[in-house]
Amino acid sequence: MSYLIDAILTGLGNIGRTFLEMLVADPDRLPRRYGFHLRIVGVADSSGVAFDPGGLDLPAIIDVKRRKLGVAALPSFRPDLDVITLAETAAYDLLLEATPTNLRDGQPGLDLVRTALRRGKPAVLASKGPLVLAFAELAALSDWADDLSPRSSRPALRFSGAVGGALPTINFGRRDLAGAQIERAELVVNGTTQVILEQMAAGADFAAALAEAQRQGIVEPDPSLDVDGWDAANKLVIFANAVLNQPATLADVTVRGIRDVTAAELATAWQAGGRISLVARAERQPDGRYALSVAPTVLGPEHPLARLAHGEMGFVIYSDSAGRSTISSLEDGPLGTCQAMLRDLIEIVRR
Ligand SMILES: NC(=O)C1=CN([C@@H]2O[C@H](COP(=O)(O)OP(=O)(O)OC[C@H]3O[C@@H](n4cnc5c(N)ncnc54)[C@H](OP(=O)(O)O)[C@@H]3O)[C@@H](O)[C@H]2O)C=CC1
Numbered sequence: 001m002s003y004l005i006d007a008i009l010t011g012l013g014n015i016g017r018t019f020l021e022m023l024v025a026d027p028d029r030l031p032r033r034y035g036f037h038l039r040i041v042g043v044a045d046s047s048g049v050a051f052d053p054g055g056l057d058l059p060a061i062i063d064v065k066r067r068k069l070g071v072a073a074l075p076s077f078r079p080d081l082d083v084i085t086l087a088e089t090a091a092y093d094l095l096l097e098a099t100p101t102n103l104r105d106g107q108p109g110l111d112l113v114r115t116a117l118r119r120g121k122p123a124v125l126a127s128k129g130p131l132v133l134a135f136a137e138l139a140a141l142s143d144w145a146d147d148l149s150p151r152s153s154r155p156a157l158r159f160s161g162a163v164g165g166a167l168p169t170i171n172f173g174r175r176d177l178a179g180a181q182i183e184r185a186e187l188v189v190n191g192t193t194q195v196i197l198e199q200m201a202a203g204a205d206f207a208a209a210l211a212e213a214q215r216q217g218i219v220e221p222d223p224s225l226d227v228d229g230w231d232a233a234n235k236l237v238i239f240a241n242a243v244l245n246q247p248a249t250l251a252d253v254t255v256r257g258i259r260d261v262t263a264a265e266l267a268t269a270w271q272a273g274g275r276i277s278l279v280a281r282a283e284r285q286p287d288g289r290y291a292l293s294v295a296p297t298v299l300g301p302e303h304p305l306a307r308l309a310h311g312e313m314g315f316v317i318y319s320d321s322a323g324r325s326t327i328s329s330l331e332d333g334p335l336g337t338c339q340a341m342l343r344d345l346i347e348i349v350r351r
Pocket residue numbers: 010011012013014015016044045046047070083098099100101102108126127128129161162165217218219220221333334337
């Protein structure tokens with residue numbers, strides 16, 4: 001006997017649409033394996049909101065988005081609702097948030113997450129803006145205030161897909177390194193720059209390399225976030241807050257992107273058996289705080305992340321008692337992030 005979980009999904013681009021495609025591809029997986037059906041009752045894109053408390057027609061939404069149209073073209077379109085009103089008034093169990101990362105004011109994601117949490121609804125984020133700009137506020141509204149205790153009466157807040165997609169950066173750091181003192185973390189968590197630097201090392205020019213990453217569906221709506229290092233810095237800020245317990249903002253991170261990396265530098269690194277990757281780094285200082293930086297970094301052949309495959313992301317974390325931990329993840333475009341959103345959702349439902 002399986003039960004229903006009703007969700008609203010905000011953002012129907014690479015992530016939101018792929019998430020729906022993943023559900024439609026194997027609709028029995030959740031009831032069969034986890035005992036519940038996920039019913040999507042509301043969705044939103046830049047054209048507005050579609051809502052049906054009985055469950056939306058997912059193939060119709062996917063079709064509209066593949067045809068580059070908006071939900072305004074659907075029979076379930078609700079011109080009387082905007083996305084915040086949807087989150088404020090609809091009956092649902094959980095918010096899935098995948099609107100663009102906006103570093104100016106975090107909107108609309110920030111108000112969506114605030115609204116859901118204030119109503120006692122759990123939230124799963126792929127977007128990073130709300131976490132980068134308001135981590136402490138959102139933590140206080142959620143089960144992070146109770147150190148993620150399963151007995152917390154506050155709604156769950158999860159975002160494992162926001163820091164490297166399926167790569168379990170947050171979960172590993174928090175859960176599996178519990179009790180260890182992290183001394184240094186090196187995170188290669190921006191897929192776009194991995195693709196661009198590899199393509200350029202193979203002879204492509206910058207524009208062609210960026211176009212290839214865009215074809216894969218992993219580039220931010222504003223590509224300068226990736227290229228200039230801000231996406232990696234966002235992920236490092238979230239990691240610092242969530243794993244290192246260091247309240248941090250972008251102002252605490254020294255950021256250098258990949259625009260100045262030359263083909264000659266790339267060739268030299270690859271010929272030596274290593275590579276250049278954009279590395280987000282946290283290094284514990286004598287006063288106990290972490291120095292945070294993002295920069296293109298030569299990884300020599302001995303480095304644990306030098307052997308990442310094309311487009312692969314990974315991290316290495318050094319701690320006093322667990323030693324050196326290395327994990328990598330080779331994902332199929334946005335699908336890995338969708339799996340991460342699903343694992344967060346499953347964790348919440350099973351609490
Ligand atoms: N792509 C990836 O691999 C990953 C992305 N992320 C994060 O996930 C989020 C989504 O990324 P991605 O799917 O690639 O981005 P896209 O640009 O492909 O999709 C963004 C979606 O948000 C919609 N949107 C824009 N403004 C609004 C608004 N005001 N209200 C409601 N919907 C709105 C867009 O509408 P419309 O369709 O009409 O344009 C679109 O459907 C970003 O925050 C990104 O940082 C995280 C991990 C991986």
